[in-house]
Every structure is written in C-alpha cells, then in structure tokens.
Amino acid sequence: MAAQLDSPNSLEVENTAMGSQLDALNQWVMDMARLTQPDRIHWCDGSDSEFAELVKQMEADGTLLPLNSETHPNSWLHRSHPDDVARVEHLTFVCTSEREDAGPNNHWMAPADAHAKMDALFAGCMRGRTMYVIPYCMGPIDSPLARCGVEITDSPYVVANMRIMTRMGAAALARIEREKQFVRGLHSIGELDPERRFIMHFPEELTIKSFGSGYGGNALLGKKCHALRIASHQARKEGWLAEHMLILGVENPKGETHYIAAAFPSACGKTNLAMLIPPEGYRREGWKVWTVGDDICWMRPGADGRMYAINPEAGFFGVAPGTSAKSNPNALASIQHDTIFTNVGLTEDGQPWWEGLDDRKPAIDWRGNAYDFNAPAAHPNSRFTVSARQCPSWSPKAEDAQGVPISAIVFGGRRASLVPLVFEARDWTHGVLVGAAMGSETTAAATGAVGVMRRDPMAMKPFCGYNFADYFAHWLSFDKPGAQLPKVFHVNWFRKGDDGKFLWPGFGENLRVLEWMIGRVEGSASATETPIGALPKVEDIRMEGVTLSDEARRVLFHFDRAGWQAEIDSLEGFLGEFGDRVPDALKQEQGRIAKELRAG
Ligand code: TSX
Ligand code: MN
Numbered sequence: 001m002a003a004q005l006d007s008p009n010s011l012e013v014e015n016t017a018m019g020s021q022l023d024a025l026n027q028w029v030m031d032m033a034r035l036t037q038p039d040r041i042h043w044c045d046g047s048d049s050e051f052a053e054l055v056k057q058m059e060a061d062g063t064l065l066p067l068n069s070e071t072h073p074n075s076w077l078h079r080s081h082p083d084d085v086a087r088v089e090h091l092t093f094v095c096t097s098e099r100e101d102a103g104p105n106n107h108w109m110a111p112a113d114a115h116a117k118m119d120a121l122f123a124g125c126m127r128g129r130t131m132y133v134i135p136y137c138m139g140p141i142d143s144p145l146a147r148c149g150v151e152i153t154d155s156p157y158v159v160a161n162m163r164i165m166t167r168m169g170a171a172a173l174a175r176i177e178r179e180k181q182f183v184r185g186l187h188s189i190g191e192l193d194p195e196r197r198f199i200m201h202f203p204e205e206l207t208i209k210s211f212g213s214g215y216g217g218n219a220l221l222g223k224k225c226h227a228l229r230i231a232s233h234q235a236r237k238e239g240w241l242a243e244h245m246l247i248l249g250v251e252n253p254k255g256e257t258h259y260i261a262a263a264f265p266s267a268c269g270k271t272n273l274a275m276l277i278p279p280e281g282y283r284r285e286g287w288k289v290w291t292v293g294d295d296i297c298w299m300r301p302g303a304d305g306r307m308y309a310i311n312p313e314a315g316f317f318g319v320a321p322g323t324s325a326k327s328n329p330n331a332l333a334s335i336q337h338d339t340i341f342t343n344v345g346l347t348e349d350g351q352p353w354w355e356g357l358d359d360r361k362p363a364i365d366w367r368g369n370a371y372d373f374n375a376p377a378a379h380p381n382s383r384f385t386v387s388a389r390q391c392p393s394w395s396p397k398a399e400d401a402q403g404v405p406i407s408a409i410v411f412g413g414r415r416a417s418l419v420p421l422v423f424e425a426r427d428w429t430h431g432v433l434v435g436a437a438m439g440s441e442t443t444a445a446a447t448g449a450v451g452v453m454r455r456d457p458m459a460m461k462p463f464c465g466y467n468f469a470d471y472f473a474h475w476l477s478f479d480k481p482g483a484q485l486p487k488v489f490h491v492n493w494f495r496k497g498d499d500g501k502f503l504w505p506g507f508g509e510n511l512r513v514l515e516w517m518i519g520r521v522e523g524s525a526s527a528t529e530t531p532i533g534a535l536p537k538v539e540d541i542r543m544e545g546v547t548l549s550d551e552a553r554r555v556l557f558h559f560d561r562a563g564w565q566a567e568i569d570s571l572e573g574f575l576g577e578f579g580d581r582v583p584d585a586l587k588q589e590q591g592r593i594a595k596e597l598r599a600g
C-alpha cells in the first residue's frame with residue numbers, strides 16, 4: 001500500500017494487510033493522506049495490544065494522566081485545550097446541494113465551498129503526525145439496523161474514545177468490506193484554534209469533515225456527526241428514525257419487559273433516567289430497570305409493525321458533574337475502572353473529582369491548577385468515557401441484532417410552570433406535535449437569561465441533519481396501515497411550587513410514572529381526557545412510599561386551560577418559523593387543540 005502512494009514523505013503504513021481488499025476505502029485513505037501529509041498511517045484493529053500501545057504513548061507525552069491505580073485502575077485524566085471544551089453549534093454546518101434541504105434549523109454552506117474551505121485547512125495538517133484509520137460499526141456488529149463508518153484522525157485520544165464508544169476495528173472492517181458502504185469522516189485537531197474550527201456534514205455524500213477541535217461531539221465522529229446528523233438524513237431516505245433518545249427496559253415482577261425511548265433537551269438527566277434504580281418498594285416487588293442506551297436510538301418498523309430500536313453506541317460519554325451515588329449509582333459504579341475522564345478535577349491522592357460527587361475537597365482543577373474555591377474544580381461539561389458493559393444495569397438485550405420493541409416514546413423538558421408531571425398524546429399525529437413543541441427553560445447563566453423557554457423539537461435542534469419541516473413529515477409518515485406504533489407521552493420532572501422548590505422527587509421515583517405509562521400501553525391504567533391529552537389523576541399513579549405535599553398533589557396533575565391557550569398559540573408561531581414545508585397535518589393538529597381549548 002505504501003508503494004502505491006505518491007507521497008513526498010517516506011510514509012510508514014502499519015497493519016497494511018487489513019486493508020488489502022478494500023478498494024474504495026483504500027483509495028479514500030490514500031487521497032486523504034495525500035491531502036494531509038501524515039508521517040505514518042496506522043489502521044486501527046481495535047485490539048488490546050493496540051490500545052495498550054496508544055496509552056503508553058499518550059502517558060509519555062502527557063495526553064493521558066494515570067489516575068490513582070488503587071481506586072481507579074486502568075483509568076486516565078485527559079485535559080483538553082481550555083478553549084476546546086464543548087460542541088460548537090455556530091461552527092457546525094449541514095452542506096446539502098439545496099439550502100432549503102438543510103432548513104432553518106441548520107447552518108448551511110454549499111458543498112463545493114465547504115469542501116474547498118475544509119481542504120485548505122486540512123492541507124498538510126498531519127505533517128509530523130500519525131494518521132489513524134478507524135473502521136467502526138454503530139450498533140451490534142451483526143444487526144441489520146447497524147451502520148458502519150471510518151474515521152480518519154490525527155488524535156490518539158480520539159482513537160481511545162472511539163474504541164470505547166463504538167465497535168471499532170477488524171470486525172467493522174470486515175462488515176465494510178461486505179457492504180461496500182460506509183460514512184467517511186475526516187478529522188484533525190489542527191492547531192485547536194477556535195478561529196480555524198469547523199464541523200461540516202455532507203449528508204448526500206455520507207461524509208463528515210471536522211477540523212480544529214479534539215472534543216467530544218466535534219471529534220468522536222461516530223456519535224453526533226454520524227449517528228445523528230448523517231444518520232437522520234439516511235434514515236429519512238430509508239424509512240427509519242435516528243433519534244436523540246435514551247432506551248430503557250422496565251421489567252415487572254412477572255418478568256415482562258417493556259422498552260421505552262425518551263428524548264430530553266440537555267440538563268434533564270437523560271443518563272440518570274437510562275440507569276434508574278427502582279424505589280425500595282418496587283425493588284422488593286421484583287421490578288428492574290435495564291439500560292439499553294443513554295443518548296442515541298435508531299429505530300424502524302419490524303415485520304409485526306412494531307418499532308424496533310438499537311443503541312448505535314457501545315459506551316457512555318457522560319457529563320461528570322452531578323453524577324453521584326445519590327443521582328446515579330449505576331453510572332458511578334461503571335466508572336470505577338477502565339474509564340477515561342476529560343476535564344475533571346483531582347483529589348490530592350489522584351482520584352477524579354467533580355462538583356456534586358461527594359463532600360471531599362479537590363486539590364487540582366480541570367486546567368491542572370491548584371483548586372481555587374471561587375471556580376469549579378471540574379469543567380461543567382467534563383466527561384467520562386466508559387464501556388456500556390461496565391454498567392450494572394446494562395441490558396442483556398442491548399446487543400441483540402433485531403433490537404428491542406418500543407412500547408412508549410417519551411418527550412420531556414424542564415418546565416417550572418404549566419406543564420404537568422405526565423400526559424399521554426391521543427394518537428401518533430398528536431404525539432409528533434408534542435415532540436415538535438418540546439423545550440426546556442434555560443439553566444446555565446453562562447448563555448444568557450435563566451428560565452427562558454427554548455424549543456428543541458424531539459431534542460434534535462442541534463442534531464437533525466435536514467429541514468425540520470421535512471423531519472416532522474417523516475415522523476408522521478410512520479402512521480400507516482399495519483403499524484403498531486408506540487404510545488407517546490410527555491413528562492416534566494421539574495415543576496416548581498410557589499416557594500421555588502421542585503414538587504416531584506424525581507430520580508428513582510420516576511418509575512411510578514413509567515409504570516403508569518406501561519399501564520396505559522396495556523390498557524389497565526386510568527386517565528382523564530383533556531384537550532392536551534390524557535392526564536392521570538394522583539390516584540392513577542401508585543404513590544405508596546412517597547409523600548407529596550398538598551400543593552404537589554394539586555399542581556402536578558392539573559390541566560391549566562388558560563395557560564395552555566397561550567402555550568398552543570406560541571406553538572403556532574414556532575411552527576411558522578419552518579415555513580410552507582411544515583406538514584398540514586401538524587398545523588391542523590395544532591389548530592384542533594387550540595379550538596378545543598377555546599371551546600372549554
Ligand atoms: O436526572 C434527574 N432526574 C431524572 C432521573 C432519573 N435530575 C437531575 C437533573 C440534572 C441533570 C433531576 N433533578 C430530576 C430527575 O428526575 N429531578 C430533579 C429535580 C430535583 C432535584 C433535587 C431533589 C428533587 C428533585 N432533591 C430532593 O428533593 C432532596
Ligand atoms: Mn446527547
């Protein structure tokens with residue numbers, strides 16, 4: 001292979017035998033090497049020895065710092081560049097040939113312009129570095145719902161994370177060889193200069209080009225770039241859904257399991273819900289909650305008309321701050337070994353630490369400086385990367401090729417007022433409207449006013465790789481003869497009382513709400529019809545073992561007609577932002593509810 005490359009470098013190519021039959025892939029890798037001019041090309045096989053070698057090298061150059069090996073064996077801290085700590089939506093583009101196909105929900109650039117811009121940045125950017133070629137599979141390796149990709153990167157940190165987050169290496173390469181189709185992802189950290197940073201998606205070419213960031217969703221291209229933005233586009237063409245959803249299984253004492261997929265905007269505790277531990281009383285009765293995924297769900301109708309879902313990921317890239325033995329014992333148990341931490345603080349004896357973990361005092365902050373009481377020890381977006389297999393609640397069905405059947409889809413948001421604890425959409429069309437209308441009130445003062453409602457349809461605002469109007473139409477299209485669609489619900493764990501305190505205890509107690517949903521699916525639970533959907537009364541949900549204040553009992557299950565009139569009117573304006581392409585059925589559904597609210 002090295003001999004075929006017309007390169008001015010004396011290029012070393014490692015693991016060449018692996019790529020021998022893969023003409024299209026080889027050609028692309030060689031083209032990218034010609035563009036970026038690496039000193040070496042390493043084809044990743046995903047082996048333990050390869051990982052060990054990479055770690056050795058990253059320990060030597062300071063990319064990874066070993067943590068306390070007694071408390072956290074095989075675990076490391078990585079400190080990113082302090083200006084490279086999060087996704088960059090303003091630098092993220094969807095480059096379709098027609099601007100309208102990207103929609104008002106995406107930044108757009110013409111594909112030719114975007115390629116020219118990116119190729120200028122990539123030119124020669126890997127000189128003196130190693131180019132890693134990462135074949136990966138999103139989803140169980142033998143699943144018809146899974147899809148493959150190849151990421152080219154000059155970051156060994158990205159390789160180590162991709163090995164945890166995806167099925168990476170030889171098996172993925174074999175599948176690519178069989179299928180001949182894969183998503184092409186080119187990534188370079190460049191100079192980590194925020195002025196020279198872009199994340200470009202070319203859905204029509206199944207291609208991603210990402211330059212100038214080494215962080216999370218910007219750099220681990222299998223996750224947000226592939227499994228959401230490119231996959232959502234591909235899913236529309238092929239008749240499935242790529243969603244920003246957790247997947248969990250609820251097993252009742254009879255041993256029957258219902259699977260639920262749920263979408264929430266950020267800071268609503270998706271990972272916590274995915275790993276929920278039932279309340280004491282439920283545990284005694286034999287209830288169990290199984291984790292299938294905490295971030296992304298790919299689903300499609302099966303032969304029986306039901307939706308079947310897989311988690312395309314193999315690990316968790318979770319937010320560290322707030323993760324504790326109280327908020328998420330399963331996550332905490334998962335990250336005691338074989339974990340990569342990014343931008344957390346350290347205790348004096350080299351253990352990872354973040355705000356909300358426990359009441360120990362940190363010694364060193366995420367930048368590597370002595371801890372200063374005026375600033376957080378961990379960056380608010382600091383992360384752990386860990387294999388899902390380390391999670392005590394990891395579902396035995398999570399690796400099943402056919403996926404799990406979805407009984408309910410849940411949308412949610414952080415709403416201090418108006419929105420009740422839970423309601424059920426009357427049908428699929430109404431459910432799609434509920435998803436399109438969802439949103440959260442802002443929490444972090446960093447990005448402006450706190451408590452401002454931001455709409456985030458299906459929690460996909462930063463991740464839908466095409467026009468939201470077309471996306472709503474695609475969702476509606478699943479309602480056809482023979483379909484056995486999941487019931488759709490909306491939840492709000494964050495309703496506040498007059499004193500500003502949360503009215504619902506949340507966390508494990510949320511299982512009571514999931515149990516009611518399953519009762520609705522099975523036809524055993526009661527509800528009251530209202531114009532916004534079916535609401536439980538407090539008696540319809542099992543509450544033994546939890547004490548709710550009188551205010552909570554009143555407010556959490558209350559339908560506020562006047563308040564909802566204003567909400568539904570504002571929704572009309574929001575749908576209008578997506579123009580004529582918004583499906584009539586969705587506008588009519590909004591109109592129907594508005595009319596019913598006025599009629600009351
Ligand atoms: O993750 C959360 N969930 C879902 C859990 C399965 N959080 C944390 C959100 C930040 C990421 C929650 N916070 C939840 C919740 O259901 N509810 C709340 C609000 C809340 C916060 C603290 C208390 C109660 C509710 N504490 C006490 O009442 C002691
Ligand atoms: Mn996410």
